Amino acid sequence: MRLRDLGITLGSGTPGVYNAITDVPGVRVGHHTLSLETAGASIHTGVTVIEPRAGSAHLEPCFAGVHVLNGNGDATGLEWIREAGLLASPIAYTNTHSVGVVRDALVAAEREMAKQHTYWCMPVVLETYDGVLSDIWGQHVTAEHVTAALSEACSGPVAEGNVGGGTGMICHEFKGGIGTSSRVLSQEQGGWTVGALVQANYGVREELRVAGYPVGRVLADVASPFKGASNVGAPGMGSIVITIATDAPLLPHQCTRLAQRASVGLARVGGGTEDSSGDIFLAFSVGNRNLPVANHGHPGAPTTALQMVNNDYISALFLAAADAVEEPILNAMLAADDLSGCGSQVLALKPARLLAALEQVGWRP
Structure with a gap:
């Protein structure tokens, strides 16, 4: 079930064919999910990967930018993006204690793919905490699981909810996880596509909003994992990580501006105000090709011809990014x-209960 299946639309934009980040040409997504109960541990975790382009990202980098709304989280590879404006690896989502193993596995995969052409690799890995539902201290994610997620990466529809890195996540005290959405601009606005993929693991129940309506205030009857429990933390703990992709030809500083608009989409749903949340956002553009590759000892041409979106046209991209972030959070739930x-x-947000809550606060289809 997705938000639009309930007749609920957000914003005025038009989704792409799959209403997913994979509507952006060349972008692929793969998951590997671990969900089992053993005699010694609950294991509900995994890995999600986003490939900005098929093949070696190091040999076909993208312009990118980063925005951190609240830094109570961890990530790898962001400093080089801030410095050079280049994304030169896949992006991976996982749990807090598996960032290192996922990063190392991506390095090994890049080395295997690029062989002698690779001088270095600094992969991007983002995390959120799944320790309420999963044995996070067991560090059950392995390099083989990362390889499996990479092998599953494809275009087309993207699985959502309890999958990949989102398997054990909680959102607004409901079951959270992976969600995605996209928007396609009109030809007058440039005709570009903006897509987002979130790993939603944040939020207080009473702050939840859908299409602007404060539904969280009337959903107190649905049990919360945090109420009455002293060993699982407090409501609002957790994080959200967001990747925005577009085929609009943006320069690095424009990608950073696009990443900032994830904050707007998050705020619409009721997030972005918790000290205990790591809210880390990345945006990349596939709109320029043949960007320079680090090739020490064999430099290429001294200049590269580029395109960029004029600022007179960039507001439509900002709006599309906000819409494309708001919807996948709700899709994940x-x-x-x-x-x-x-x-x-942790209970899921049931479609019928959401519709009833919306009607209670005045929404009409």
């Missing part, structure tokens, strides 16, 4: 299933 682990149970 609606696609998720109830999940129990580590002695806790």
Whole structure:
């Protein structure tokens, strides 16, 4: 189930064919999910990868930018993006304690693919905390799981909810996880596509909003994993990581501006105000090709011809990014299933209950 299946639309933009980040040409997504109860541990975690272009990202980098709304989280590879404006690796989502193993596995995969052409690799890995539902201290994600996610990467529809890195995540005290959406601009606006993929693991129940309506205030009857429990933390703990992709030819500083607009989409749903949340956003553009590759000892031409979106046209991209971030957070919750682990149970946001809550606060289809 997705938000639009309920007749709820956000903003005035038009989604792409898949209403997913994979509507941006060349972008691929893969998941590997670990979800099992063993005699010694609850394991509900995994890896999600985003390939900006098929093949070696190091040999076909993209312009990119980063924005951190709240830094109570961790990531690898962002400093080089800030410095050079280049994304030269896949992007991976996982849990907090698996950032290192996922990063190392991406380095090994890049080395295997690029062989002698690779001088270095600094992969981008983003995390959110799944320790309420999963044995996070067991560090169950392995290099083989990263390889599996990469092998599953493809265009087309993207699985959402309890999948990949989002398997054990919680959002607004409901089951959260992976969500995605896209918007296609009109030809007058440039005709470009903007897509987003989120790993949603943040939020207080009463702050939840859908299409602007404060539904969280009337959903107190749905049990929260944090109420009455002393060993799982507090409501609002967690994080959200967001990747925005576009085929609009943006320069690095424009990608940073696009990444900042993820904050708008997050705020519409009721997030972005918790000290305990790591809210880290990345945006990249596939609109320029043949960007210079680090090729030490064999430099290429001294200049590169580029295109850029004029600022008179960039506001439409900002709006599309905000819409494309707002919707996948809700898609992640609606696609998720109830999940129990580590002695806790987290309930999914059921479509019928959401519609009833919307009607209680005045929404009409």
